[in-house]
Amino acid sequence: DAGVTQSPTHLIKTRGQQVTLRCSPKSGHDTVSWYQQALGQGPQFIFQYYEEEERQRGNFPDRFSGHQFPNYSSELNVNALLLGDSALYLCASSHQGSYEQYFGPGTRLTVT
Amino acid sequence: GQQLNQSPQSMFIQEGEDVSMNCTSSSIFNTWLWYKQDPGEGPVLLIALYKAGELTSNGRLTAQFGITRKDSFLNISASIPSDVGIYFCAGLVSGSARQLTFGSGTQLTVLP
Numbered sequence: 001d002a003g004v005t006q007s008p009t010h011l012i013k014t015r016g017q018q019v020t021l022r023c024s025p026k027s028g029h030d031t032v033s034w035y036q037q038a039l040g041q042g043p044q045f046i047f048q049y050y051e052e053e054e055r056q057r058g059n060f061p062d063r064f065s066g067h068q069f070p071n072y073s074s075e076l077n078v079n080a081l082l083l084g085d086s087a088l089y090l091c092a093s094s095h096q097g098s099y100e101q102y103f104g105p106g107t108r109l110t111v112t
Numbered sequence: 113g114q115q116l117n118q119s120p121q122s123m124f125i126q127e128g129e130d131v132s133m134n135c136t137s138s139s140i141f142n143t144w145l146w147y148k149q150d151p152g153e154g155p156v157l158l159i160a161l162y163k164a165g166e167l168t169s170n171g172r173l174t175a176q177f178g179i180t181r182k183d184s185f186l187n188i189s190a191s192i193p194s195d196v197g198i199y200f201c202a203g204l205v206s207g208s209a210r211q212l213t214f215g216s217g218t219q220l221t222v223l224p
Binding site: 004031033035041042043044045048056058090092094099100101102103104105106108 | 143145153154
């Protein structure tokens, strides 16, 4: 049973560029949440997708956007990258009826 | 927004010792989750708590949902080297679309 997978593992971008990160949820899960984890801190909620719609959003600017596909996989897009966007981006999946979220290994984004 | 205060920030213990850490909040949570994160990886779910006063075990780990619903505790008995890592508490607020709020983590080091 495959767990949550994310790609790519690492990414280096230049300030002002755009980036797309991808996530495949655990088998049987239909809800995907994205979190940003800065070095030395706990993950911060970005947004959550269910039934291909953004269901809730954390305190992140509109430069952060996402999408969920019919197969429940999801993308996180960040436009106009800033140095402060450098972080580990985590995807978590869950089933609609459960509060338990299972995390992928993350994508390490470095903005130079 | 909600904040979780997690303590201690770091712990150095001898192999075989018991460990206790806790999480407190000014807000009420209706679900508490405890995660462990190893370097370069995503958080792994250890224990989920759903009722005030609930005590749940997972092997050598025991967690409790505080009576006031504003705190939670994690105990690790007879620590071993593979317990090394960062432990995070995470809470879900009543009515939330499953947005997790994380503490800042407890870095555990187990000395041989």
